[in-house]
Amino acid sequence: MSNALVLGGGAPNLTLMAGTLVALDEKGVEFSVISASGAGMLIGLLYAAPKGTTRQEALKNAREMGVHNLIYDHFPVNYKVFHKPGLLAENYTKFLQKLPRIDLGTNPLHFFNDWMALVFSTFCPSDLNSMSKGLCQPAPWVDEVVDFAKLKDYPGDFFINAYNIDDGKMEVFSKEEVTLDHFHAGLAFPLIYAPFKLNGKTYIEGSAIEPLCFEGILKEDERPKLAKHKREKLKTIVVFDVLGRDKLIHDPRSLYDAWVHSIIVPLVSIAKKDTKLFELIHNRDDNGQPKRKLLKVKFDIPDDYWPNVLDWSRSNLEKLFDIGYKSGLKFYEKHKDDLSQSVGQLSGTSLS
Numbered sequence: 001m002s003n004a005l006v007l008g009g010g011a012p013n014l015t016l017m018a019g020t021l022v023a024l025d026e027k028g029v030e031f032s033v034i035s036a037s038g039a040g041m042l043i044g045l046l047y048a049a050p051k052g053t054t055r056q057e058a059l060k061n062a063r064e065m066g067v068h069n070l071i072y073d074h075f076p077v078n079y080k081v082f083h084k085p086g087l088l089a090e091n092y093t094k095f096l097q098k099l100p101r102i103d104l105g106t107n108p109l110h111f112f113n114d115w116m117a118l119v120f121s122t123f124c125p126s127d128l129n130s131m132s133k134g135l136c137q138p139a140p141w142v143d144e145v146v147d148f149a150k151l152k153d154y155p156g157d158f159f160i161n162a163y164n165i166d167d168g169k170m171e172v173f174s175k176e177e178v179t180l181d182h183f184h185a186g187l188a189f190p191l192i193y194a195p196f197k198l199n200g201k202t203y204i205e206g207s208a209i210e211p212l213c214f215e216g217i218l219k220e221d222e223r224p225k226l227a228k229h230k231r232e233k234l235k236t237i238v239v240f241d242v243l244g245r246d247k248l249i250h251d252p253r254s255l256y257d258a259w260v261h262s263i264i265v266p267l268v269s270i271a272k273k274d275t276k277l278f279e280l281i282h283n284r285d286d287n288g289q290p291k292r293k294l295l296k297v298k299f300d301i302p303d304d305y306w307p308n309v310l311d312w313s314r315s316n317l318e319k320l321f322d323i324g325y326k327s328g329l330k331f332y333e334k335h336k337d338d339l340s341q342s343v344g345q346l347s348g349t350s351l352s
Helices: 014-026 039-048 055-065 087-098 111-122 180-186 215-225 255-282 303-308 314-339
Strands: 002-007 033-036 134-136 157-164 169-174 191-193 196-198 201-205 234-240 293-296
Touching (some): 002 039, 002 215, 014 039, 014 055, 014 314, 033 215, 039 055, 039 157, 055 314, 157 180, 157 215, 169 215, 180 196, 180 201, 215 234, 215 255, 255 293, 293 314
Parallel strands (some): 002 033, 134 191, 234 293
Antiparallel strands (some): 157 201, 196 201
16 A cells, blocks of 8 residues: 655745655655645655756755744745746846856855845846736746756656646646646746746646646556556655645735735645545545545644744745744654654655
């Protein structure tokens, strides 16, 4: 029997997921299916196909996406993750990526790197105007941390989603299909990113409509019907259900926080309803009994800290990673019998 992992949308709480995955990986937990949407796609890809490093190091490095607090406290925008749009901006970003990197060694403040990134971001040219379709260019740094060619070698199945505007339907892409362009299509959240063109079709982020990609699990259900996909059935589905928490909804602290809130509030509602729908309908057999266990990771975030979990500050991303790691260890101890797999489950067998 095997495990599946569902990684939902929602950033910057992605380091919660990263910390939990590191903890589970240290305990030897394997997943024969990963189904991801939105920010969860990045965490899933860092786990399944890290570039030039191990999966644990790649997941730990997600904390580097945070902006140093001395800067973020006065300018609460993550210019390290979100880059100005336009052809000139994209060429400017590509030029900067080719420059040699400065290795500062152990830099406890990380201030210099983040300050220089702010300077370069400030001088970036852009054609952003009232007719633009998005505030940012497609994430230019993804292929620096993800090896998309390596993804095909992941021993389990891997799915991401994106919504096809032209055809009016959600599409789920498997590891054999996924490229950088598919990632950009699946991350094109309205207003933040312009809709992305892929194979002549127009896409927006899948998690804007389905924050948790349960469709990847449904696709997996169909595979045993095909002779070449014979394998043991899924016994456990692990859901990193950050977006299902009402505590994400709080009184905004600023105009920027209110804008972020306008994105998160509907996603929280959709995620809760989608999870309940999957539990009551899609995860039931003909007798109305659960087909497999669905386990939700409980993140032990203090009640008074919830208003901060959507900040892009360095300290917040580090704190969330630590919370995720400890929550992952606690989750494993509670459910280790459910998370155990057959010996050799993922070795020597094609699961594609």
